[in-house]
Amino acid sequence: MGLADKPVPVPTPETQPFWDGCAAGELRLQRCLDCGKPYFYPRPVCPACGSTNVEWFTASGDATLYSYVINHRPAPGFESEAPYAIAVVQLAEGPQMMTNIVGVPNTPEDLVLDMPLRVTFEARGELQLPLFAPAGAA
Amino acid sequence: MSTGAIIAGAAETNEVGKLPGYSVLGLHVEAAVNAVTDAGLSLKDIDGIATASSIGPVQVAHALGITPRWMDGTAVGGTSFLLHVRHAAAAIAAGQASTVLITHGESGRSRVGAGRIAPTMSSPQGQFEAPFGPVGPPTLFTIPVLRYMKDCGLTHEQLAYVAVAQRQWAAKNPRAMYRDLITVDDVLASRMVAYPFHLLECCLVTDGGGALVVTSADRAGDFPKPAVYVLGAGESAETPLVSQMVDFTESQAMKLAGRDAFAQAGITTADVEHVMIYDAFAHLPIYGLEALGFMPKGEAGAFIADGNTEPGGSLPVNTNGGGLSYTHTGMYGMFATLEGVRQIRGEAAANVNPNISVVLGNGGMFATVGVLVLGSADSPGC
Numbered sequence: 001m002g003l004a005d006k007p008v009p010v011p012t013p014e015t016q017p018f019w020d021g022c023a024a025g026e027l028r029l030q031r032c033l034d035c036g037k038p039y040f041y042p043r044p045v046c047p048a049c050g051s052t053n054v055e056w057f058t059a060s061g062d063a064t065l066y067s068y069v070i071n072h073r074p075a076p077g078f079e080s081e082a083p084y085a086i087a088v089v090q091l092a093e094g095p096q097m098m099t100n101i102v103g104v105p106n107t108p109e110d111l112v113l114d115m116p117l118r119v120t121f122e123a124r125g126e127l128q129l130p131l132f133a134p135a136g137a138a
Numbered sequence: 139m140s141t142g143a144i145i146a147g148a149a150e151t152n153e154v155g156k157l158p159g160y161s162v163l164g165l166h167v168e169a170a171v172n173a174v175t176d177a178g179l180s181l182k183d184i185d186g187i188a189t190a191s192s193i194g195p196v197q198v199a200h201a202l203g204i205t206p207r208w209m210d211g212t213a214v215g216g217t218s219f220l221l222h223v224r225h226a227a228a229a230i231a232a233g234q235a236s237t238v239l240i241t242h243g244e245s246g247r248s249r250v251g252a253g254r255i256a257p258t259m260s261s262p263q264g265q266f267e268a269p270f271g272p273v274g275p276p277t278l279f280t281i282p283v284l285r286y287m288k289d290c291g292l293t294h295e296q297l298a299y300v301a302v303a304q305r306q307w308a309a310k311n312p313r314a315m316y317r318d319l320i321t322v323d324d325v326l327a328s329r330m331v332a333y334p335f336h337l338l339e340c341c342l343v344t345d346g347g348g349a350l351v352v353t354s355a356d357r358a359g360d361f362p363k364p365a366v367y368v369l370g371a372g373e374s375a376e377t378p379l380v381s382q383m384v385d386f387t388e389s390q391a392m393k394l395a396g397r398d399a400f401a402q403a404g405i406t407t408a409d410v411e412h413v414m415i416y417d418a419f420a421h422l423p424i425y426g427l428e429a430l431g432f433m434p435k436g437e438a439g440a441f442i443a444d445g446n447t448e449p450g451g452s453l454p455v456n457t458n459g460g461g462l463s464y465t466h467t468g469m470y471g472m473f474a475t476l477e478g479v480r481q482i483r484g485e486a487a488a489n490v491n492p493n494i495s496v497v498l499g500n501g502g503m504f505a506t507v508g509v510l511v512l513g514s515a516d517s518p519g520c
Contacts, residue, residue: 007268010260041266041379067285067386070333075271083333086270086277088381098267098381108333113288129269 006077008125015042017056022128027059027119029093040095061119063089063132066096070106089117089132103133141402143227144358145366145512147177147351148479151243154346154465155315161251162191165243165347166198173349174239178362184351186210186235188226190218190469191243192252198241208235214375215501216416216469219350220508223475224371226352236353243347244467250345267379275418276340277332279503282386283421284334289387290436292424294334296443298325300420301338301462303448308459310449310488315342316463339420341461341470348472350479358515366482369494370403370511372396380503391507392429392498399496400430403511407432409518411492412481413453414474416500417460423447426498427455430509454490457481471499471508478512493517 011019018041021028031038032046033053045052066088074082085106088096102120104110116135121128149172151157151165160168166189174181186208187199195209210225212218219240226238245252257263272278286292299322308314320338328337358365374394377383384390400406407430415426424438432453433441441447447455458464458477465473478495480486494517497510 006271007259007264009265009269010258011265012260015265041262041382067281067283069277069280069284069335070330071271071273071277072330072332073273073276075273078271081271083330084271086272086281086332088281088386096381096383098270098379100270113284124269 004076006124007075009127014044018042019127021058022121022130025121027061027130028056029059029091029095030054030056038093038095040091040097060092062092062135063117063119065101065111065113065115065117066090067113068101068111070108085111087132097130100131101133102131140355141224141227141368141371142231142355143352143368144355145223145350145368145479146353146357146361146363147173147179148366148476149173149176149349150473150476151347154313155344156247157245157345158248158250160245160345162243162245163193163197163201163251165245165345166191166193166241167201169243169347169349170198170202170239170241173351176363177351179237179351184237184239186226186229186238188212188222188238188240189242190214190222204239208238214506216418217471217499217501217506217508218469219472219475220371220497220499220510221373223350223352223368223510224373224508227368227371230352230354238352240350240352241347242349242467242469242472244469245345246466246468247343247345262379267381275503276335278380279419280332280335280421281380282383282504285386286421287334292439294326295322296439297334297339297420298322298336299443300417300423301325303442303445304417304456304460304462306448307457307488308463311459311464312487314459314464315344316459335419338462341418341466342463344465344467346465346467346473348476350475364483365515366479367513367515367517368510369405369513369517370399370401372398372402372509373507375506376504378502378505383504388435389425389429389504389507391504392426395507395509396430396498399509399511403513405494405511405518409494410496412457412478412490412495413455414478414495414497415455416470416474416498417456417462418466418470418500420462422500423455430496430498449488457486457488457490471501474499475510478510482512482514
C-alpha cells in the first residue's frame, strides 16, 4: 500500500516495433542493410555507417552476462526485491542491453560474468519487458 | 602551443559542504563575486558568461548585472565547466569576448531552489534503462567495473585503495568534508551501495559553488595572481546510456578528449606533474589515468595501490581529496579545475608545485569528458 509502481516505458514511433515484438514474445532488433551490423537501442539510422536503409529482425534471445551492479537502495517499486542486480547483457547478435536477471539469486556468487542467458518477458503496465534468465533454466 | 587563454580569477564559495542557507542562485552569485574579486576585476569587466546550471547563463548574468556579448549554456553534466573554458578560449581568440565568467552553484545536498532530476519515460534512457531499477549514478556509472575487474585483474582491495589514497590528501585540506584517515578494511566494511561499490567508494553529496575568469594570455601580467595558462583542451562524448558503452574496460571519450588536449598543449604524460580526475566513484581515477596514457590498461589499480598517487608519490592525483572526500555538489568538474588552478598558482592546501596540471572532467555516466592542460608561466609552451 502506498508504494510506487515500477517505471513503465513510453514507446515512441521509432521504438514501437521493439515493444510490439516484446508483446509477441520476441526480441526484435534493427540491422543495417548496407553494412549489415545489428544495433540497439531502436533508431532510424545505423550508428555504424550512417545509413537509413535499416530493417527490423527477430533476434535469437540468447545473451551472455557482460557486467552488473547489485543495487542495495531500491528504486520505487523495487523495494521487495532489493538487493537486485541491474545488468548489461551482450546479445548473441552483438548489441548490449540493460536488463534484470531472473531465475537465479542476485548474488555475486550466482551471477558470474559471461554466463549464458536467455530472454524472458515480464508484464510492466501494458507492455512486456525483456528480462534475462540463465540459459536452460526456463 | 596553447589555447591563447589564461585563467585570471578562480574561487569557490566561502564554504563548501552543508549550506542550507544558500539557494542554487545564491551559490552562483557568491562564487562569481569571489572569482571576479580574485582577478582584481569588477563584474562590469565581464562580457561573456557560461554556466551549466538548470538556472542557465541568462539568469546568472542578470543576477550579477552582466550584459553578455557572448554566452555558453553547454550543459553536458559535471564536466561542462571544462568545456566552457575551452569554448571561452576559442571565443576570446576569435574576438567574440574579452573576459568570460564561468560559474557553478549547486545545492546538491540541501536542495534549496533546486529542481528534480528524472528521466522522461519516452526517452531512450526512460525506455531502455530506467525500467530496470537504477537509482542514479551509483547504479549506472558503476556498472562497467565488474567487467573491468574480470578482464584487467583489478581487485576489490585495489578499488578500495583509491579512496584510501585520496583521504590522505583530504587530511591535509581543512576545507575537505572528510579528513580522518581510512584503511582498505574501513572501505570494505562500509555499507554496500551497489555491489561492488561501498559507501566510501562513492562521492559525497554537498552544496557549494565555484567560478573562473578566463581571458587572453596577452593580459597575463595584469592580474594580482599568477596567470594559469590553458595550454590545451579537449572534449568528447560517448553515450547517454551507459549500457551502450563500446567497451566497459575503457572510456572512448576520455581517450579522445585527452588526446586533443595533450596535442594542443604539445605535451606528453612525462611532462605532467599533477592530475585531477573527476572521481564520482573510485574506479574513475583508474579509467582516467589509463585513458590519458599514464600506464597501459590494467595497471592503474596497482599504480594507485602502490602509493604513487598519494602524498609523497610520483604522480599526485586528486590532491584536494576529490569527490570522494573533499566535496561533490553534483557537477564536480568546477572543483577539480579549481584545484588544478590552485596547484599551478602554489596556493593549494597540499601543494605539490607543478608546472603542468591535467584536469579530466566526467559528465553523465561515461557520457561526456572534458580535459584541460593547465600550466604555469614556467611550463613548456608558455
